[in-house]
Structures are given as C-alpha cells and as structure tokens.
Amino acid sequence: MAAPVDSRVRALMEDDAVRKLLTALLQASPDVPERDSPTLLRVSEVQTILRRSRARVYEMCATGELESIRDGRSILVPRDAVEAWISRKRRARR
Numbered sequence: 136m137a138a139p140v141d142s143r144v145r146a147l148m149e150d151d152a153v154r155k156l157l158t159a160l161l162q163a164s165p166d167v168p169e170r171d172s173p174t175l176l177r178v179s180e181v182q183t184i185l186r187r188s189r190a191r192v193y194e195m196c197a198t199g200e201l202e203s204i205r206d207g208r209s210i211l212v213p214r215d216a217v218e219a220w221i222s223r224k225r226r227a228r229r
Contacts, residue, residue, distance in 0.1 A: 175204065175211040184217055195220075 176184070181201070182192050193210070196203035202216035 172214065174214055176214055176217065178210055178212070181212045181217055185220075 173180075178189060178192050178196070181187075182189050185192065187195075192201070192212075195201035196210055196212065201212060201220050204211045204213070
C-alpha cells in the first residue's frame with residue numbers, strides 16, 4: 136500500500152530542480168530554531184533529557200546548579216543551561 140507513495144517521493148528526490156529547491160530552503164534560514172527544539176524547557180522536559188527525578192531537577196534549580204527562570208509559578212530552564220550542565224559533568228569526569 137505504501138509503495139506508490141514511496142515511488143513518488145523517490146521520483147521527486149531524483150528531480151534535480153526539486154533537490155536544489157529543498158537545499159536552498161534548508162540553507163536559507165539556519166538560525167531559525169527547530170520546532171522540536173524550544174529555547175526554554177519545562178522541568179518535566181529537563182527530567183527526561185537528563186534522566187533525573189523531578190525532585191532532583193527542582194533541587195538543581197533551587198541550588199543554582201542548573202540555571203532556571205521563574206515565570207509566575209513555572210520554572211523554565213534554558214536549553215543552553217542543560218547543555219552547559221552536561222558539559223560541566225563531562226569535564227569533571229576527566
């Protein structure tokens with residue numbers, strides 16, 4: 136059942152004009168963040184990324200071990216703060 140769609144996609148990808156258009160579109164806006172990659176993460180998202188308990192993530196935010204932003208009752212963590220925490224942990228292991 137999926138074969139006709141696959142053959143149409145393959146045919147489109149073999150079309151040089153379509154390939155050039157897709158390449159141009161992808162290169163036109165490299166600074167635009169991906170939809171799947173938010174700048175600010177909820178505690179539950181950080182918990183999943185770091186594989187830590189919710190309580191541990193809240194503790195990390197409260198002690199300043201992980202940079203966080205408070206917005207009303209919400210705690211948000213910048214994605215780069217999570218990446219920085221991972222980098223610090225990697226350096227500490229060496």
